[in-house]
Amino acid sequence: MDRDQFVAELTRRARALPGVTTVALFGSSTDQGAGRRDQWSDVDFAVFTTDAAADQVGREWAFLPDPEQIVLAAREYDSAGVVLYFDGSLAEFGAGRPWPVSDASCQVVFGGADVQLVPPPEPEDPANAIRLCLAKLAIGAGRARRGERLAASSLIRQQAPSALAWAVRGRLASADAEPANSFDPLRRFEVAYPELAERLDHALAAPVEQAARDLLVFSRDVLEPGWTEFPSRAADLIAERFGWTPPDASATRG
Known part of the structure; x- marks a missing residue:
């Protein structure tokens, strides 16, 4: 089922359910996002209901098109879910009482009064973001030294790069014509900063402590020159503590 068929059937089924008040799309699922849509795009939507209908609609998910074609369904939080269809297509959604919508891409396809x-x-403050990045690298490297490699990997390969991406976006001009994602700074980072994205990808592919070291080198190489708020003293201390001194800047240049 393609996106248009999915949305049409979703809207038809939602309209037929008592208490459903709104169906809204987000991101590449919207008409405006069609240029970014590809075979890997999921359908991202919300179904709002009256208070009386919220529990049943949120529990049964009867608005989903072609339920017999669903091969996997999982709940997230209290009112959200994700489903995988037999053809490989995915849908992510929230369903229940209306919540404030902060995603500017929102496109109402049914209802909308609520x-x-x-x-x-607001975007993260770049000065705080780079401090947070360095802190996550230090914690992660320590856990790697302790042998907690999985916990270290989460800090070094997920939390630190996210903070680093906020710092980059706050300091460097983007090549992406689309506005930055307000919730995930790594979305479309390859479009916004193609050369930096390649270097980050190379760094994150290294063994976990090497990845931490390479991210520290990357942050200093890309952000430190000319930025008085860069935490240079902390970066020196982290490098010295883990024996990464002097850093080899070529490590992250591929």
């Missing part, structure tokens, strides 16, 4: 649009979250 959609409350609010401003998206």
Whole structure:
């Protein structure tokens, strides 16, 4: 089922359910996002209901098209879910009482009177983001030395790069014509900063402590020159503590 068929059937089924008030799409699922849509795009949507219908609609998911074609369904949090269809297509959604919508891409396809649009979250402060990045690298490297490699990997390969990406976005001009994602700074990072993205990908492919070291080198190489708020003293201390001194800047250049 392609996106248009999915949305049409979703809308038809939702309209037929008592208490459903709104169906809204987000991201590449919207008409405006069609240019970014490809075979790997999921359908991202929300189904709002009256208070009386919220529990049943959120429990049964009767609005989902072609339920007999669903091969996997999982719940996230109290009112969200994700389903995988037999043809490999995916849908992510929330269903229940209306919540404030901070995603500017929101496209209402049915109802909409209860959609409350609010401003998206402010971008992270780059100075705090780079401090957070270095802290996550230090914690992660310590856990790697202790032998907790999986916990270290989460810090070094997920939390630190996210903070680093916020710092980069706050300091360097983007090549992406699309606005940055307000919730995940790594989305479309390859479009915004193609050369930096390649270097980051190379760094993150290394063994876990080497990845931490390479991210520290990357942050200093890309962000430290000319930035008085860069935590240079902390970076020196981390490098010395883990024996990464002097850093080899070529490690992250591929």
